[in-house]
Amino acid sequence: xxxxxxxxxxxxxxxxxxxxxxxxxxxxxxxxxxxxxxxxxxxxxxxxxxxxxxxxxxxxxxxxxxxxxxxxxxxxxxxxxxxxxxxxxxxxxxxxxxxxxxxxxxxxxxxxxxxxxxxxxxxxxxxxxxxxxxxxxxxxxxxxxxxxxxxxxxxxxxxxxxxxxxxxxxxxxxxxxxxxxxxxxxxxxxxxxxxxxxxxx
Amino acid sequence: xxxxxxxxxxxxxxxxxxxxxxxxxxxxxxxxxxxxxxxxxxxxxxxxxxxxxxxxxxxxxxxxxxxxxxxxxxxxxxxxxxxxxxxxxxxxxxxxxxxxxxxxxxxxxxxxxxxxxxxxxxxx
Numbered sequence: 257x258x259x260x261x262x263x264x265x266x267x268x269x270x271x272x273x274x275x276x277x278x279x280x281x282x283x284x285x286x287x288x289x290x291x292x293x294x295x296x297x298x299x300x301x302x303x304x305x306x307x308x309x310x311x312x313x314x315x316x317x318x319x320x321x322x323x324x325x326x327x328x329x330x331x332x333x334x335x336x337x338x339x340x341x342x343x344x345x346x347x348x349x350x351x352x353x354x355x356x357x358x359x360x361x362x363x364x365x366x367x368x369x370x371x372x373x374x375x376x377x378x379x380x381x382x383x384x385x386x387x388x389x390x391x392x393x394x395x396x397x398x399x400x401x402x403x404x405x406x407x408x409x410x411x412x413x414x415x416x417x418x419x420x421x422x423x424x425x426x427x428x429x430x431x432x433x434x435x436x437x438x439x440x441x442x443x444x445x446x447x448x449x450x451x452x453x454x455x456x457x
Numbered sequence: 458x459x460x461x462x463x464x465x466x467x468x469x470x471x472x473x474x475x476x477x478x479x480x481x482x483x484x485x486x487x488x489x490x491x492x493x494x495x496x497x498x499x500x501x502x503x504x505x506x507x508x509x510x511x512x513x514x515x516x517x518x519x520x521x522x523x524x525x526x527x528x529x530x531x532x533x534x535x536x537x538x539x540x541x542x543x544x545x546x547x548x549x550x551x552x553x554x555x556x557x558x559x560x561x562x563x564x565x566x567x568x569x570x571x572x573x574x575x576x577x578x579x580x581x
Contacts, residue, residue: 290532290540291495291516297539298496316512323513330517334524 258305265310266296269320276324279351280331288327292317328352332359333449342438345445346370352448362444369437373430380426391416476508482561483508484518485527485546485554492545495519519544527553 270289277285299316300309317323335348346366352359383390395414418425487493487501495515502508510518522528527550532540546554 288516291542294539294541295495295512295516298494298541318511318513326514326517327520330521334521 258300259307262305262307262310265307265314266293266305269314269317272320273324276321277327279328284327284331292323325356328356329448332445336442336445336449340442342370342434342441345438345441348445349441356448358444359448362441362448366437366441366444369433369440373432373434373437376426376430376433378426378430380423380430383420383423383426391422392418479561480508480510480518481522482554482557484515484522485550485557488528488544488546488550489554492543494541494543498544522550526550 270293273292274285274289277288280288296310296313296317297305299313300306303309332348332352335344339345339348346363349359349363349366353363379390393414393416483502483506484498487498487505493501498519499510499512499515502510519528519530523530523544526547528544529547530542530544532542534540
């Protein structure tokens with residue numbers, strides 16, 4: 257009953273949507289595509305799929321990337337509410353980073369934050385084990401500017417300024433940065449999810 | 458943009474917010490009488506509530522309601538051969554719809570009371 261040309265048109269569109277749904281689990285993406293296929297067939301009605309009915313349906317559904325974006329944003333919103341642990345938030349942001357510039361930016365900043373926070377905490381924890389290699393050294397450079405280095409160094413140059421203070425400073429500052437990075441990444445995920453609510457207009 | 462255009466834009470924005478706030482209730486209400494599939498829900502919203510929803514947005518919204526446990530879905534073979542996804546209110550969905558409808562009724566009654574003097578003046 258349906259025009260093969262029209263079927264091809266529909267499947268080509270759905271393939272594009274499917275590509276943009278890659279961040280979703282396969283089962284969810286498949287379900288979303290099946291829903292859309294059924295929707296277009298319902299819209300075409302008893303006459304079956306024709307190039308005209310398919311074109312009208314696809315125009316009404318809109319651009320495949322935006323359509324896929326609705327599903328991704330909805331998932332981000334749900335994740336932000338149900339999975340708040342730092343690694344889950346990071347994993348969810350990672351999945352969305354390929355789709356959204358906002359997510360990519362959030363991922364980058366979060367990665368920097370986690371690395372910085374973990375480095376500071378690692379320095380604090382390693383100090384008792386490697387007291388001469390962990391610290392903050394002031395290294396006067398040739399131009400009389402002061403440059404700093406922090407962390408594990410096999411051949412430290414210049415005076416070390418923190419001593420054992422690096423332990424509480426590293427733990428507190430590192431912990432604070434980790435906490436703030438977690439909140440930042442959670443807020444980023446929520447922002448992505450709110451974008452989905454905006455689309456209902 | 459002229460002042461008139463600005464007014465139109467902010468009225469539009471307000472209307473959009475209003476629709477966003479009530480869309481969930483409208484979808485649950487559409488399912489009160491029995492199961493419907495996606496396109497039927499869209500048409501019911503348009504016909505009964507003058508709510509035009511962009512077609513692509515209905516399915517993520519329905520997924521959200523399903524995740525919240527308010528509706529359930531099942532695929533059914535339709536006449537013509539293609540499978541159709543029907544949505545039904547769950548018990549929790551019926552309770553929530555009733556609660557939301559009550560809250561909406563109270564809110565609308567209160568707002569209507571406030572608007573009466575304004576309407577009377579406009580009708581004079």
